[in-house]
Amino acid sequence: MLDENDNLTVTTNYGPLQGIHGKNPSIRIFKGIPYAKPPTGSLRWKEPQRPEPWNDIRKAFEFGPVGPQLNTQEISAMNLPMDEDCLYLNIWAASGTRPKPVLVWIYGGGFQEGTSADPNFDGESMAERGIIVVNFNYRLGILGFLATQSLSSESPHGVSGNYGFLDCVAALRWVHENIAAFGGDPSNVTIAGQSAGAGTCDFLAMSPLAKGLFQRVIAQSHARYSRDTELRYLSTSYRNIIEAEDAGERFVRRLCTTDEAPTLERLREVPWQELTDSKLYGDIQINTGSDSKPPLFRPVVDGWSIPHGFEYTYASGEQNDVDYIVGNNLDESGAIPTECVTDAREKQKDERWRPGRPPTHVTLESFVRAAKYKYRDMADEFLSVYSASNDDEAAAADSRAVRDNARISSFLWAQEWRKHCNRPVRTYFWTHRTPDGSGQRRAFHGSEITYAFDNLNRFSRNWTAEDVRVSKIISAYWVNFIATGDPNGDGLPEWKEYDPNVPKVMDLGSDFVMRDIASPKAFSFWQRFFATQQAW
Secondary structure, eight states, X not given: OEETTEEEEEEOSSOEEEOEEOSSTTEEEEEEEESSOOOOGGGTTSOOOOOOOOSSOEEOOSOOOBOSOOOOHHHHHTTOOBOSOOOEEEEEEESOXXXXXXXXXXXXXXXXXXXXXXXXXXXXXXXXXXXXEEEEOOOOHHHHHOOOHHHHHHSTTSOOSOHHXXXXXXXXXXXXXXXXXXXXXXXEEEEEEETHHHHHHHHHHTOGGGTTXXXXXXEESOOOOTTOGGGGTSTTOOEEHHHHHHHHHHHHHHTOSSSSOOOHHHHTTSOHHHHSOSSOOBOTTOOOSSSOOOXXXXXXXXXXXXXXXXXXXXXXXXXXXXXXXEEEETTOTTOOOGGGHHHHHHHHTTOOOOTXXXXXXXXXXXXXXXXXXXXXXXXXXXXXXXXXXXXXXXHHHHHHHHHHHHHHHHHHXXXXXXTSOOSOEEEEEEOOOXXXXXXXXXXXXXXXXXXXXXXXXXXXXXXXXXXXXXXXXHHHHHHHHHHHSOOOOTTSOOOOOOBTTBOEEEEESSSOXXXXXXXXXXXXXXXXXXXXXOOO
């Protein structure tokens, strides 16, 4: 409950917290709140445990440590400590007594990197518009997703490998039990995330452990049809428990300096710095139809926290019935703008392999070779739909194919999802290109986040009046959806619900209109190709 004499002091179920004012003094910010015990020592590779209570007022002024991961340039720039003791969350809340809708944001990063302290996720602007914003850290890489037979044997559920995922469930449970003290409505919670964060949202929507903890989902990039080979290495990728345990045993064996595999007790004594090597590990066993492979450490369909894969869950109606927004971006998943093709060819010569990275084909030879490998008997038809006779045409054709694939795949995902769910679904395609791009792309993977959070003023870029206009529209859609389940509102272009009989998608960024997802010829090709693939 709020202290009547000091609205910066809030009492949770675990103890009192003192926050700080935002740039806007009506916004209260609470950082570094423990939502679980430190997952260290004997708690490494175990389900998150409820935090220890405290009596004195805890100062919630600073972000918690970044979870162990590669120390990238972006992470270094935040000047935060990195530590295995990382399970902390942050809250932005406006003053007031009326219960407010809640957004819980889950960061991306391929289940290998990321932090809630990223300034793109700052919640103050949304809080000014009546939304309680929560974000949090979860365990990554080997510390978040290692599965072995020994870990499964010691678990009361007989499974292992989803510790980072279970952190997300624990954070949602903490929100459900405590957010009313900050003015939030625990019965009106939206989860949202981008890339691996979107994938996590999809897995949470399939998890019985998360049932009732949220009512809506915003999945920004990579909600894919169960027969789309792309989902096998993107953020929607998963492992089954047997595969995960076998891969984990092989990985642990490589850590050995003796003939015998180390015991769990010994592994839990290894400093985390020795486990989070300077290398990102890929799962080379997965057939993705391309050279791209998923990260080795990622969620597990374990029969408990994530009971089944996409197709079975949707066909049997076992998912949580929630409102959904899903979308993809113009210049992601291997698609690049025409003006950047020459630069891309140069950079590709030195580009290092990275798990989860989509292939990019900017030469005719590469484009044709990849088509014959992936589409097999349907390769000639693919090369007719996406015809090219030189390198530049091949680069453009590949980008068209990537974009059609994404839109059609999400459309077919929604067909599967809606078989047993009656809540509305809306799909989008983000087309707005930022003035300052990321590499070769400007409507790049994750570029919509800053606009959706209405955080342009937090970054020194060459923003234009058009950028500001786009940000106000998309952030209004997000705020409305979080509050009511309907993104539409006064003065906003109409965003229609998904209709399985009308293959349209909402263009977010350029015209804000409903557009055809692809030509009939392309739609027919992808539907028939997907039908030849194993469902996940």
